[in-house]
Amino acid sequence: VVVQLTGNKRISERSLERLSLYRRALLLRTSGTGDSVYSHQIAAACGVSAAQVRRDLMAVGYSGTPTAGYDVARLLESLSAFLDTQDPTSVAIVGVGDLGRAVINFLAHRRPKLHLVAAFDADPDKTKRVVHGIRCHAMADLCDVITEHAVQVAILAVPAAAAQEVADQVVACGVKGILSFAPTFLRLPPGVVVERVDMTVALEKVAFLACKSVRAKRTHR
Amino acid sequence: VVVQLTGNKRISERSLERLSLYRRALLLRTSGTGDSVYSHQIAAACGVSAAQVRRDLMAVGYSGTPTAGYDVARLLESLSAFLDTQDPTSVAIVGVGDLGRAVINFLAHRRPKLHLVAAFDADPDKTKRVVHGIRCHAMADLCDVITEHAVQVAILAVPAAAAQEVADQVVACGVKGILSFAPTFLRLPPGVVVERVDMTVALEKVAFLACKSVRAKRTHR
DNA sequence: TAGATTGTTAATCGATTAACAATC
DNA sequence: TAGATTGTTAATCGATTAACAATC
Numbered sequence: 459v460v461v462q463l464t465g466n467k468r469i470s471e472r473s474l475e476r477l478s479l480y481r482r483a484l485l486l487r488t489s490g491t492g493d494s495v496y497s498h499q500i501a502a503a504c505g506v507s508a509a510q511v512r513r514d515l516m517a518v519g520y521s522g523t524p525t526a527g528y529d530v531a532r533l534l535e536s537l538s539a540f541l542d543t544q545d546p547t548s549v550a551i552v553g554v555g556d557l558g559r560a561v562i563n564f565l566a567h568r569r570p571k572l573h574l575v576a577a578f579d580a581d582p583d584k585t586k587r588v589v590h591g592i593r594c595h596a597m598a599d600l601c602d603v604i605t606e607h608a609v610q611v612a613i614l615a616v617p618a619a620a621a622q623e624v625a626d627q628v629v630a631c632g633v634k635g636i637l638s639f640a641p642t643f644l645r646l647p648p649g650v651v652v653e654r655v656d657m658t659v660a661l662e663k664v665a666f667l668a669c670k671s672v673r674a675k676r677t678h679r
Numbered sequence: 680v681v682v683q684l685t686g687n688k689r690i691s692e693r694s695l696e697r698l699s700l701y702r703r704a705l706l707l708r709t710s711g712t713g714d715s716v717y718s719h720q721i722a723a724a725c726g727v728s729a730a731q732v733r734r735d736l737m738a739v740g741y742s743g744t745p746t747a748g749y750d751v752a753r754l755l756e757s758l759s760a761f762l763d764t765q766d767p768t769s770v771a772i773v774g775v776g777d778l779g780r781a782v783i784n785f786l787a788h789r790r791p792k793l794h795l796v797a798a799f800d801a802d803p804d805k806t807k808r809v810v811h812g813i814r815c816h817a818m819a820d821l822c823d824v825i826t827e828h829a830v831q832v833a834i835l836a837v838p839a840a841a842a843q844e845v846a847d848q849v850v851a852c853g854v855k856g857i858l859s860f861a862p863t864f865l866r867l868p869p870g871v872v873v874e875r876v877d878m879t880v881a882l883e884k885v886a887f888l889a890c891k892s893v894r895a896k897r898t899h900r
Numbered sequence: 901t902a903g904a905t906t907g908t909t910a911a912t913c914g915a916t917t918a919a920c921a922a923t924c
Numbered sequence: 925t926a927g928a929t930t931g932t933t934a935a936t937c938g939a940t941t942a943a944c945a946a947t948c
Contacts, residue, residue, distance in 0.1 A: 460938080461888065470939075474887060478880040483864060496905070503864050508905095509941065516907070524906040524947045541883060543890040549882070557785075560778035564862075564878060572886060611886050635889025637882050641785075643704060643724050651888040653881050657785060659699040660874050661770070661858050662762060665793060665832050666695060667682065667872040668856025669764040681914080691915075717929070729929095730917065737931070745923045745930040 473514050474541075479504045480511065481537045484530055496527040542571040548607045550633075552624050553615035554579040554594050557639055561615055566590045575607045580620075597627075604631040611635040618642040625652075694735050695762075700725045701732065702758045705751055717748040763792040769828045771854075773845050774836035775800040775815050778860055782836055787811045796828045801841075818848075825852040835859040846873075 460470050483503040484495065497515070498508040515528070520536030522528040549565070551558055554577050565574045577594040579585060585596040595603050603609075612628040614621055614636060621640035628636065635651040638644060644652055681691050704724040705716070718736070719729040736749070741757030743749035770786070772779055775798050786795045798815040800806055806817040816824050824830075833849040835842055835857060842861035849857065856872040859865060865873055 461891075463891065471884070472939080474884055475880055478883045479877075482862065482877075482879065486863065498905090505864070507941075510939095512906070513908095513940085522906060525904055526948070527905070541887060543886065547886045547890055549886070555781065556777045557781035560776065560781055561878060563777060565882065568879070569883075572882065611882070611889055613882070635885040637878070637885045641703065642707065643726070651885055653885045655876060655878060655881050656700075656703075657782060657858070657876060658703065658789070659696055660876050661786065661793065661832070661834070662699045662790075663692070663695055664856040664858045664872055664874045665764065665768045665770070666762060668832055669768055670682075670684070693915080719929090728917075731915095733930070734916085734932095743930060746928055747924070748929070 467517070469517050473517060476504065476506060476510070476514050477518065477537060477541060480514070481534065481541065484534050484537070487530065491531075493530045494527045495530050495533070497522075499527075538571070542569075546571050546573050547611060548573050548575045548609045549611045549613065550574070550576045550578065550604060550607070550609040550628075551592075551613040551615060552578045552597075552600075552628065553617075554581075554584050554589055555615065558615035559589055561613060561639075562590045562592050566592055575609065576603050578603075600627055601631040604628065604633065609633060611637065614638040614640055616640060688738070690738050694738060697725065697727060697731070697735050698739065698758060698762060701735070702755065702762065705755050705758070708751065712752075714751045715748045716751050716754070718743075720748075759792075763790075767792050767794050768832060769794050769796045769830045770832045770834065771795070771797045771799065771825060771828070771830045771849075772813075772834040772836060773799045773818075773821075773849065774838075775802075775805050775810055776836065779836035780810055782834060782860075783811045783813050787813055796830065797824050799824075821848055822852040825849065825854065830854060832856040832858065835861055837861060839863040 460468050461474065462468055480500055483500060487495070497511040501508040501511045518536045518540040520528070520533055549572055551561060551574065558577065558579070562574065562577060565572070574592055577589060577592045578597055578600055579594055580597050582596070585594050587594050610633060612633045614624055616624050618640045621638060621642045622644055625636055625638070625644045625646060629646060629650055634649070636644070636646070637653050637655065639655050641656060641658060646652055681689050682695065683689055701721050704721060708716070718732040722729040722732045739757045739761040741754055770793055772782060772795065779798065779800070783795065783798060786793070795813055798810060798813045799818055799821055800815055801818050803817070806815050808815050831854060833854045835845055837845050839861045842859060842863045843865055846857055846859070846865045846867060850867060850871055855870070857865070857867070858874050858876065860876050862877060862879060867873055
């Protein structure tokens with residue numbers, strides 16, 4: 459749950475996600491030059507407490523000033539310096555079905571340091587085509603393309619039945635991180651980071667909270 | 680972070696998500712009759728500790744037996760009795776783009792107590808059509824259809840720019856829970872449960888952990 | 901100066917882990 | 925019985941909150 463960084467610094471995975479959220483919220487702001495923002499403004503936008511925002515922001519190394527708050531532009535710089543890797547990270551996606559296309563549309567040409575460089579699909583009809591500017595390759599070319607572009611992170615948008623096999627393949631090609639949308643549990647060697655996005659779990663959670671909310675209350679917030 | 684249930688019982692949102700995961704893992708098992716499972720088996724599948732599985736399962740009210748472990752069938756029953764609502768919950772989805780179709784395909788005819796009953800889209804070309812067995816309606820019919828089917832949970836698969844407006848609409852029609860894929864922050868009245876699925880944040884997290892893993896280590900697990 | 905926000909510390913709170921007696 | 929797993933309690937640990945001095 460806790461990630462150890464260099465220099466004996468630590469950060470929780472939760473804080474990490476919140477920092478991404480803060481950046482997203484700041485980017486959504488239509489800010490002019492010299493614009494500044496207060497912790498409670500970020501807090502309101504992201505649904506957390508102001509104290510937590512301040513505490514999280516302390517980790518990134520940019521200090522605000524009392525009364526004036528945080529300079530938006532400089533805070534964004536610091537957030538990016540913290541969150542982004544030094545060199546651009548290459549990302550590939552496997553599976554160009556409905557979900558795959560949605561993800562490609564979502565990510566194509568988005569973050570400067572996160573490059574979606576290639577897509578793969580087993581269906582011959584989909585290969586050799588370009589989806590939202592991303593070229594779709596055949597599975598046979600997986601390792602070549604991944605190696606060529608030095609892909610470090612792979613997104614799995616394949617059926618559950620194929621997920622484990624694809625995961626094994628991309629890891630064998632040198633991928634260090636996997637974002638999986640497949641409703642399965644992947645078994646991977648240590649050192650490979652796996653993050654699951656499980657919409658069924660998310661939906662069940664909403665349904666539970668919404669339907670039991672008549673007799674249930676959140677104690678916090 | 681903590682949900683108060685009836686009878687002075689409490690459960691954390693984290694535990695709730697894990698219970699969904701456990702059920703998912705059990706359903707994926709190809710189990711015979713009278714099959715049983717140990718806490719450490721569930722733990723290994725879901726990537727948590729065995730002690731935590733036991734602690735979580737205690738909340739659902741079904742006890743295992745030493746040596747024999749948990750009876751899969753009865754555990755699944757208890758999990759469903761806990762997680763599912765008494766009456767089937769009706770779910771609607773707004774937005775039938777790539778993402779919307781992927782979600783529909785994911786959820787159609789899946790959980791017995793979670794019924795995806797309708798889809799909506801602003802594009803006239805998409806309305807009046809049937810996607811994976813789900814009828815797509817025009818936005819003008821939103822309230823009528825939601826009221827007719829007593830929809831309690833809405834899934835938002837619309838562009839960020841439209842998310843807030845759509846959210847306001849479905850809430851006005853009586854929806855109590857929202858699962859949003861839109862990269863925006865929704866402002867909704869208290870009492871409405873909102874869950875965001877943010878693939879950008881998830882991807883940034885994976886990229887961060889994967890790329891810094893050379894000099895970073897997770898302290899737990 | 902007064903007011904508001906900041907970084908920081910102390911206090912609280914909850915969640916996870918570890919240990920263990922009970923049970924099949 | 926011996927072995928293994930269970931439910932439960934105690935101990936640890938981390939995260940969140942509350943409070944406050946410092947600062948513009």
